[in-house]
Amino acid sequence: MTTQELIDNFRNAVVQIATKTGTGTGFFLKDFGLIVTNNHVVKDNWKVTIKGRNFDKQLSRVVFADEKYDLAFITPPENTEMPQVRLGAYSALHDGDTVIAIGHPYGLNYTATQGVVSRIDRVHSGLKYIQIDAAINPGNSGGPLVNSHGEIVGVNTFIIKGGDNLGFALPVDDLKQALDQYVPLRGQTAVRCPSCTSLVTAQNIEGGQYCSNCGTRISLPGLEEENKEAVVSGIAKTIEDVLEKLGKNKELARSGYNFWEVEEGSAKIRINYNPDTYFIISDAFLCSIPKEQIAATYEFLLKANASLKGMLFSLNGQNIVLSSLIYDLDLTVESGEKAFRQLFEKADYYDDILIKQYGCIRILEEQ
Structure with a gap:
């Protein structure tokens, strides 16, 4: 081979x-x-x-x-x-x-x-x-x-x-x-005892918390705990509450620590909260600059920036990105829902215009 x-x-x-x-x-x-x-x-x-x-x-x-x-x-x-x-x-x-x-x-x-x-x-x-x-x-x-x-x-x-x-x-x-x-x-759900390597399950766990073979304390989830969604708190919880109100599956959106990815139409939106900078940055990756009509595309993006509120077009290499920035102390479910909804709707809207009217190129996705 x-x-x-x-x-x-x-x-x-x-x-x-x-x-x-x-x-x-x-x-x-x-x-x-x-x-x-x-x-x-x-x-x-x-x-x-x-x-x-x-x-x-x-x-x-x-x-x-x-x-x-x-x-x-x-x-x-x-x-x-x-x-x-x-x-x-x-x-x-x-x-x-x-x-x-x-x-x-x-x-x-x-x-x-x-x-x-x-x-x-x-x-x-x-x-x-x-x-x-x-x-x-x-x-x-x-x-x-x-x-x-x-x-x-x-x-x-x-x-x-x-x-x-x-x-x-x-x-x-x-x-x-x-x-x-x-x-x-x-x-079945099983935990291997770190002391004696016996398998501990709901059927043989002693007193609900101990390995029946050696007595080591074991944390074994019950069915309810297994099916319970992961607990998040603070800003992360607010972001997930917003995503849920917008009809997104918050658990599937999770892509790591303080990082989420969702799709809206043809646009992919990445949401990242950095506690060190106190900002929630949401980037909607749209399409790539076309080989022709480049000047017209730039003019369109600059005019759009002049009219947009709370959002901004930028370039990441050849890729067009529509971004929004929210200060964490300003984030509530209500303000977040309004900002995210606007970003999602505008991302899909502008992606469609840029591709159909200006010949922009769809971003290549990894298989």
Whole structure:
């Protein structure tokens, strides 16, 4: 299998995961009917959003959590054809072997980096990891580490900050053990005890909060808690209340910590709250400057800026962006609804005009 064939084979198996606190990567194992990721990617979230190349963004349940080995399993999308990817053998891995780390660093869609195994048995916090020099970054967590035969040999787990390509992956044998332990209970929600590694479920938890095998305190969600939406507060809650009033699914809109994405017609709007600057910045990415009628397009945008209130056209490279800025202390559900509604409506309206009347080019979307 060539490197290109290997990378192409994983495109539909690797998924993006987002919670109210961040983003990460997961990969689908067809033989087990589960999406694998790191526990720290989904920590304290029993519902997350997932998105893949061949399915739209949707909510999914976390059904297995393992704090010690930093593993979690998520239910896959229904009625979606996913490719077959294989688990390899950790015992066949050697120092110097070529590996490829696949994931979504910083939320970027599908990135593969090649490197070598620096050491197959680096011990950290009492566990064995595969040390690699393939570049991995925040957002890669939970993605597959793949050998030259296209087999998964590890789960990309963490990096050392300030290090030069010092990445670490959990060996695939640890993943296999977790899968073998959970699969007989598939469909139930289970937590692996960090002390004795027994599986704790609603059927065997002692007193509702203790591992029945060793007595370690376990946080296991009940059905109500599992289905309860993630709790947000402050400005983030106000933003989500506004989105809900505007008919948007606030949970699906979540794309990370204080970051949301929604679509209105042909326009994609990104909403970002930065507590350090006290502003909520909403950017509607429309279309790109045309090859012809450039002067006429600029004139149209400048005239529009003169008439717009609370919004402004700008250019991000060749892309036309309509933005609004709200000071966080001025944000209420009422003021936010008015500002967001105006931005959503104007974004779709201007995108249509710029494309049809000025020949602007639709922004290329990643597949």
